Amino acid sequence: MATQPAAPSRPTLRITPRRVLVHVLLSAGALLMLFPFYWMVSTSFKSLEEASQFPPTLWPSHWLPQNYVEAWNNAPFGRYLVNTLFVAVAQTISVIITGALAAYAFARMEFPGKNAIFLAFLGTMMIPLEVILVPNFIILKQLGWYNSYFALIVPWSANVFSIFLLRQFFLSIPRELYDAAEMDGCSRFGFLWRIALPMSKPALVTVSLLVFLGAWNSLLWPLIVTGSEDMRVLQVGLSAFQSDARVQYHLWMAAATFTLLPVVGLYLFAQRYFIESVAGSGVKG
Amino acid sequence: MLSAVRTRLARQGTSYLYLLPAFAVLLAFHFLPLLYAFYVSLFNWRIRQGPFLGLQNYADILTDPDFWDSLKVTFYFAAGVIPTTLVLSFLIAYALFRVTRGRAVYRLVYFLPYVTATVAVALVWRWIFHAQYGVLNWMLGFAGLPPQQWLLEPRGVVELALGAAGVAVPEWAAGPSLALVSIIIFTVWHGLGFAIVVMLAGLSNIPSELYDAAKVDGAGEWSLLRHVTIPMMSPTLFFVSVVSTIGAFQSFNSIYVMTDPAHGGPLGTTRNATMYIFLNFFEFTKLGYASAAAFILFLIIMGLTLFQMRVLGPRVHYQ
Numbered sequence: 001m002a003t004q005p006a007a008p009s010r011p012t013l014r015i016t017p018r019r020v021l022v023h024v025l026l027s028a029g030a031l032l033m034l035f036p037f038y039w040m041v042s043t044s045f046k047s048l049e050e051a052s053q054f055p056p057t058l059w060p061s062h063w064l065p066q067n068y069v070e071a072w073n074n075a076p077f078g079r080y081l082v083n084t085l086f087v088a089v090a091q092t093i094s095v096i097i098t099g100a101l102a103a104y105a106f107a108r109m110e111f112p113g114k115n116a117i118f119l120a121f122l123g124t125m126m127i128p129l130e131v132i133l134v135p136n137f138i139i140l141k142q143l144g145w146y147n148s149y150f151a152l153i154v155p156w157s158a159n160v161f162s163i164f165l166l167r168q169f170f171l172s173i174p175r176e177l178y179d180a181a182e183m184d185g186c187s188r189f190g191f192l193w194r195i196a197l198p199m200s201k202p203a204l205v206t207v208s209l210l211v212f213l214g215a216w217n218s219l220l221w222p223l224i225v226t227g228s229e230d231m232r233v234l235q236v237g238l239s240a241f242q243s244d245a246r247v248q249y250h251l252w253m254a255a256a257t258f259t260l261l262p263v264v265g266l267y268l269f270a271q272r273y274f275i276e277s278v279a280g281s282g283v284k285g
Numbered sequence: 286m287l288s289a290v291r292t293r294l295a296r297q298g299t300s301y302l303y304l305l306p307a308f309a310v311l312l313a314f315h316f317l318p319l320l321y322a323f324y325v326s327l328f329n330w331r332i333r334q335g336p337f338l339g340l341q342n343y344a345d346i347l348t349d350p351d352f353w354d355s356l357k358v359t360f361y362f363a364a365g366v367i368p369t370t371l372v373l374s375f376l377i378a379y380a381l382f383r384v385t386r387g388r389a390v391y392r393l394v395y396f397l398p399y400v401t402a403t404v405a406v407a408l409v410w411r412w413i414f415h416a417q418y419g420v421l422n423w424m425l426g427f428a429g430l431p432p433q434q435w436l437l438e439p440r441g442v443v444e445l446a447l448g449a450a451g452v453a454v455p456e457w458a459a460g461p462s463l464a465l466v467s468i469i470i471f472t473v474w475h476g477l478g479f480a481i482v483v484m485l486a487g488l489s490n491i492p493s494e495l496y497d498a499a500k501v502d503g504a505g506e507w508s509l510l511r512h513v514t515i516p517m518m519s520p521t522l523f524f525v526s527v528v529s530t531i532g533a534f535q536s537f538n539s540i541y542v543m544t545d546p547a548h549g550g551p552l553g554t555t556r557n558a559t560m561y562i563f564l565n566f567f568e569f570t571k572l573g574y575a576s577a578a579a580f581i582l583f584l585i586i587m588g589l590t591l592f593q594m595r596v597l598g599p600r601v602h603y604q
Binding site for chain 2: 220
């Protein structure tokens with residue numbers, strides 16, 4: 001039987017009314033997602049008079065970059081930024097350390113009570129933040145940690161979701177690899193440090209991004225466990241700035257812009273990792 | 286023989302050392318506080334521990350109309366956010382999955398709000414919703430609609446909509462306040478990207494052979510969606526609904542920034558259960574009382590999660 005000529009494998013993209021409609025709707029949605037950012041930036045360059053005009057102007061008539069200087073100097077935002085970065089980085093590192101150790105034990109070791117302990121760990125995910133707010137506040141006060149970096153970092157330095165994710169990853173490392181390494185005289189910790197962790201980079205990136213974002217964005221916890229201005233993180237600082245009695249939306253928008261900038265920059269730079277992390281957390285978690 | 290046993294025991298012993306750091310943190314700041322929260326809730330605990338009250342705090346909370354209102358706000362909020370997020374994100378992900386051009390750009394844009402800090406973007410939306418200078422009221426003008434009070438509006442949306450048509454609505458049917466609906470709109474905008482990305486991943490996990498087989502059997506687009514895509518997506522839809530439920534019940538940042546927290550928004554219509562607990566703790570320093578309220582909320586969330594697992598779980602189709 002004569003072979004038929006192969007059909008063109010590349011799909012031809014015809015412009016159909018339906019395709020156009022889908023793109024029009026998707027673009028309209030995309031504009032809706034972006035508009036608040038546009039509005040934030042455009043307001044941040046306006047004068048107070050122009051910002052409080054109705055109807056509003058879509059484009060600043062005079063650009064005032066000095067709004068950013070004024071907003072930045074309105075509160076110790078430099079200090080807030082350093083606090084936030086320090087807390088977020090310290091939390092991320094400690095979650096990875098505690099998480100990798102525990103995940104390794106759950107994935108590769110046999111010991112009595114393993115399943116019960118694992119279930120108990122998973123159970124902590126059920127406890128809502130509201131319930132542990134008051135007792136932790138009392139405990140931290142008694143420890144003398146109130147209004148300190150310890151209070152911001154230590155309670156969140158282990159995270160069950162991260163343990164779970166790393167454990168899944170460690171389980172996918174073939175047993176033979178472990179046995180071979182052991183034959184070569186590699187200790188259990190050596191295997192974790194030199195083989196398992198380097199192999200788990202995707203999971204480590206996921207954990208880091210999720211923990212870092214969570215720390216960067218949290219408000220309720222820092223609001224409760226810190227009191228003085230020099231211990232404030234960005235979100236607390238920004239919410240204190242915007243509850244100022246004077247209404248100054250142009251400066252608030254400037255402050256919102258520079259608060260968002262580091263994470264949005266990181267996102268645009270490493271969006272693939274962000275999106276894959278979240279997608280992975282949903283499908284595999 | 287004996288030494289082999291000893292080595293095994295020693296190895297098992299060191300296994301616990303690996304668990305120790307995480308265990309210590311979870312025990313000290315998650316497990317024990319849960320028990321301690323219950324203990325605190327039995328006392329008249331202001332800044333310091335006061336007299337033992339037994340279950341008096343619980344009784345007081347259950348007879349406090351503000352508490353019931355805060356539960357109503359919480360449920361309205363969840364009922365507004367969850368279905369809207371599920372439907373919109375499914376439609377967008379479904380459309381995105383089928384376009385070839387520009388998918389990456391769309392995905393980048395739709396996901397962007399999710400990575401932004403709630404406090405900052407909630408502040409931006411407060412400005413958009415501003416009753417006097419807000420850009421949204423300006424846009425309403427183009428559609429020939431009267432300006433709204435948005436975040437300052439305590440009246441329910443049903444009351445407002447039917448009131449405009451001249452129909453009086455009884456109080457129980459007034460619906461969530463426009464202020465709360467404004468926060469719901471913000472929350473959907475903020476969280477949509479997460480749901481879209483998870484749904485996209487779910488869609489791309491459906492084996493294409495399933496579609497091919499159904500097409501051979503003569504299935505049209507609608508029945509592909511109905512009989513292949515949706516059943517195969519049920520684990521993802523379930524996951525997104527569970528995550529959004531937990532998120533909706535613990536929502537705090539947006540409400541704190543967008544409406545006056547000390548008064549629970551206009552006439553208390555945006556004071557959800559989390560805000561109720563926070564105010565009792567932080568503003569009124571009623572620590573025992575706040576703990577008891579948190580415990581009640583905990584039981585409600587647990588009940589709901591079990592309900593979701595029991596009722597929705599069996600309908601989920603796993604591969």
